[in-house]
Amino acid sequence: DAMVIQNPRYQVTQFGKPVTLSCSQTLNHNVMYWYQQKSSQAPKLLFHYYDKDFNNEADTPDNFQSRRPNTSFCFLDIRSPGLGDAAMYLCATSRDTGGRIYEQFFGPGTRLTVL
Amino acid sequence: QKEVEQNSGPLSVPEGAIASLNCTYSDRVSQSFFWYRQYSGKSPELIMSIYSNGDKEDGRFTAQLNKASQYVSLLIRDSQPSDSATYLCAASSGGSYIPTFGRGTSLIVHP
Numbered sequence: 001d002a003m004v005i006q007n008p009r010y011q012v013t014q015f016g017k018p019v020t021l022s023c024s025q026t027l028n029h030n031v032m033y034w035y036q037q038k039s040s041q042a043p044k045l046l047f048h049y050y051d052k053d054f055n056n057e058a059d060t061p062d063n064f065q066s067r068r069p070n071t072s073f074c075f076l077d078i079r080s081p082g083l084g085d086a087a088m089y090l091c092a093t094s095r096d097t098g099g100r101i102y103e104q105f106f107g108p109g110t111r112l113t114v115l
Numbered sequence: 116q117k118e119v120e121q122n123s124g125p126l127s128v129p130e131g132a133i134a135s136l137n138c139t140y141s142d143r144v145s146q147s148f149f150w151y152r153q154y155s156g157k158s159p160e161l162i163m164s165i166y167s168n169g170d171k172e173d174g175r176f177t178a179q180l181n182k183a184s185q186y187v188s189l190l191i192r193d194s195q196p197s198d199s200a201t202y203l204c205a206a207s208s209g210g211s212y213i214p215t216f217g218r219g220t221s222l223i224v225h226p
Contacts, residue, residue: 031212042203042216043159050212090158094212101147101166102212109158
């Protein structure tokens with residue numbers, strides 16, 4: 001089945017220790033997104049790629065970086081995690097389904113804990 | 116600034132009842148609207164999309180869109196305890212691939 005896969009599902013790191021979260025998709029969607037979601041809050045967009053074009057949200061901290069080496073894969077790097085970065089990190093994909101409408105499909109998420 | 120507003124709830128309904136979830140949006144040029152279901156600790160799952168005024172039905176779910184009043188609603192008929200989740204509303208303008216999400220409404224269906 002076509003899907004969005006995230007690894008790992010759970011990540012525990014220490015304060016300041018870099019982590020990398022990965023996302024892969026078999027949907028062949030050209031748009032990929034990284035969201036951060038904290039409890040009882042809306043998903044907050046960190047980055048997105050339209051094809052190879054990278055877009056960084058204005059309020060995304062410099063501590064967060066992203067890479068998309070090819071259409072199928074995307075990575076989120078957190079260079080020096082702080083306690084405030086503990087959250088669910090969601091990868092999503094979309095494409096133009098016709099009429100310039102983009103439906104997003106989410107991966108299962110990575111729950112990040114910072115000790 | 117684009118905003119999507121939802122009542123955080125919780126909305127509590129008995130099993131078998133109709134659950135009505137509402138959402139308003141501020142951007143008048145919004146054209147695409149999405150409802151996601153999110154179980155606790157899980158990721159959002161797309162359950163309905165609607166683009167035209169009126170109703171769109173899919174099984175027990177009906178999405179309703181009124182662009183003049185800038186609101187979208189989701190009706191869940193014959194609610195089941197398994198429908199207990201947070202429902203996120205999202206809106207995007209024509210051609211935009213960046214939706215604006217609401218904070219979600221928590222739905223509790225009790226037996």
